[in-house]
Amino acid sequence: MGEKSVVRTEAAPAPFQGAPYSQAIRAGDFVFVAGQLALRPGEAELMGGGIEEQTEQVCENLKAILKAAGSSFAQVVKTTVFLTDLADFPGMNSVYARYVGDRPPARSTVQIAALPQGARVEIEAIATV
Numbered sequence: 001m002g003e004k005s006v007v008r009t010e011a012a013p014a015p016f017q018g019a020p021y022s023q024a025i026r027a028g029d030f031v032f033v034a035g036q037l038a039l040r041p042g043e044a045e046l047m048g049g050g051i052e053e054q055t056e057q058v059c060e061n062l063k064a065i066l067k068a069a070g071s072s073f074a075q076v077v078k079t080t081v082f083l084t085d086l087a088d089f090p091g092m093n094s095v096y097a098r099y100v101g102d103r104p105p106a107r108s109t110v111q112i113a114a115l116p117q118g119a120r121v122e123i124e125a126i127a128t129v
Contacts, residue, residue: 002028009068012061013039016116023065026129031069035082035124036061037116046117051091058123059099071127073099081109082122092121 007024015021016037024033038047038054039061047057059073066072079100083092089109097104105125115122 007031007033007065007069009064011041011064011068012036013041013043017044024069026069029129031066031071031127031129033062033065033069033125033127035080035122036065037119037122046119051088051120052095054120055092055095055123058121059095062123062125063099066125066127069127070129073127074101074103075129076100076105076125076127078105078126079107080124081107082112082115083109084112084115084120086111088120096123 004025004027006022007026009023012023013036015023015034016039021034024031036058038049038057040047040057041064047054063073066076081092081096083089
């Protein structure tokens with residue numbers, strides 16, 4: 001698979017509260033993007049708004065990290081979506097669909113008990129480079 005390298009961009013939030021993880025890791029021809037929350041770059045507080053607004057910010061963060069890694073949403077092969085309420089699925093899905101286009105990646109969507117700062121959605125991605 002080759003050597004791994006850390007992907008870091010100021011166009012997306014730094015690791016949450018200084019936690020020990022990278023925005024993404026590039027390994028060989030793949031990039032593994034850590035789960036993203038609805039945080040704006042340079043801000044520590046989760047943005048307000050409903051599921052659509054939060055999903056939009058999450059996808060913008062993913063887009064920035066993928067770009068920094070030399071990839072894009074068109075090259076995403078797998079995502080995992082974490083929702084705190086599956087009733088938010090339609091709203092999340094409508095925004096998500098705009099980013100992944102007509103050849104969407106494989107995806108898992110799960111409901112979990114909670115996310116940091118009361119976030120409603122978190123998405124992680126694996127893409128080719």
